[in-house]
Amino acid sequence: MVDKGTKLIHKYLRHDKKFPHVWCPGCGNGIVLGALIRAIDSLGLSKDDIVLASGIGCSGRMPVYVDFNTLHTTHGRTLTFATGIKLVKPHLKVIAIMGDGDSTAIGGNHFIHAARRNLDLTAVIINNMIYGMTGGQHSPTTPYGAFTTTSSFGHIEHDFSISELAACAGASFVARGTVYHVESLDKLIRKAIEKVGFSVVEVISNCHIQYGKRNKMKDPVTMMKWLKEHAVPVEKALQMSKEDMEGKFTIGVLQDVEKPVYTEEYEKIRKQALSSKKRK
Numbered sequence: 358m359v360d361k362g363t364k365l366i367h368k369y370l371r372h373d374k375k376f377p378h379v380w381c382p383g384c385g386n387g388i389v390l391g392a393l394i395r396a397i398d399s400l401g402l403s404k405d406d407i408v409l410a411s412g413i414g415c416s417g418r419m420p421v422y423v424d425f426n427t428l429h430t431t432h433g434r435t436l437t438f439a440t441g442i443k444l445v446k447p448h449l450k451v452i453a454i455m456g457d458g459d460s461t462a463i464g465g466n467h468f469i470h471a472a473r474r475n476l477d478l479t480a481v482i483i484n485n486m487i488y489g490m491t492g493g494q495h496s497p498t499t500p501y502g503a504f505t506t507t508s509s510f511g512h513i514e515h516d517f518s519i520s521e522l523a524a525c526a527g528a529s530f531v532a533r534g535t536v537y538h539v540e541s542l543d544k545l546i547r548k549a550i551e552k553v554g555f556s557v558v559e560v561i562s563n564c565h566i567q568y569g570k571r572n573k574m575k576d577p578v579t580m581m582k583w584l585k586e587h588a589v590p591v592e593k594a595l596q597m598s599k600e601d602m603e604g605k606f607t608i609g610v611l612q613d614v615e616k617p618v619y620t621e622e623y624e625k626i627r628k629q630a631l632s633s634k635k636r637k
């Protein structure tokens with residue numbers, strides 16, 4: 358008998374054409390891919406109705422491996438391509454998969470403005486706290502004091518929170534999960550896809566090769582333990598003091614609001630413009 362996992366592999370992965378993949382053994386990207394596929398499968402969406410877009414980076418390779426409508430674009434420009442597709446084909450579910458560098462360094466401006474406009478897109482951001490693909494340079498989410506190839510004496514910049522940035526910029530839905538908390542990750546991604554409006558799932562992930570090995574976590578298991586010990590469900594965090602939360606981060610749904618969605622407003626304007634053109 359074929360188990361569910363194998364069925365999903367055959368249904369969704371381009372395993373016969375595009376494998377082997379480029380990811381290192383134990384990379385969190387595979388876990389996010391699994392969660393994304395399970396979320397889409399559980400929603401019963403047709404593969405033809407999904408667009409998975411990415412920029413450049415290890416995380417950016419994900420669309421190559423899945424049998425949806427896929428785009429592998431330029432570094433930092435994932436959301437610009439995703440925006441164009443959604444405006445032209447509003448019936449499609451457009452999902453942008455990005456790294457922390459792709460989304461909040463070179464692509465930072467696109468990210469805050471996509472959230473502000475409240476475009477109906479889902480952004481899944483794999484935050485491994487480093488530029489994985491290019492050799493481990495620091496990113497906007499590299500913690501203060503961490504060691505990377507571009508901060509070999511300890512990082513002197515401060516990191517920011519992708520989720521808080523998204524919430525402040527105006528995203529309708531913001532959630533944070535980790536590659537350790539897989540069951541809840543499936544649910545968070547599912548909720549984000551269901552949400553009409555700009556939805557963000559920040560996934561804290563492990564890059565033990567570029568980040569972990571320079572920061573006393575050289576294997577995936579040690580990094581998973583770190584995720585387990587530092588992630589606090591948002592409901593529990595509400596009961597904890599500021600001191601107890603020091604160095605930890607919340608997981609779960611962080612923002613869920615209803616507001617006018619750019620893509621729907623745009624559709625109204627488009628129809629108006631078409632009917633006034635006909636009248637002339």
Ligand SMILES: Cc1ncc(C[n+]2csc(CCOP(=O)(O)OP(=O)(O)O)c2C)c(N)n1
Pocket residue numbers: 413414415416417431432455456457458459460463483485487488489490491496
């Ligand atoms: C315009 C441009 N600048 C820089 C690069 C080099 N580059 C490719 S991937 C990358 C960083 C990837 O880091 P991140 O987005 O965090 O993804 P990860 O590899 O960690 O998944 C950089 C700087 C590029 N390809 N294009």
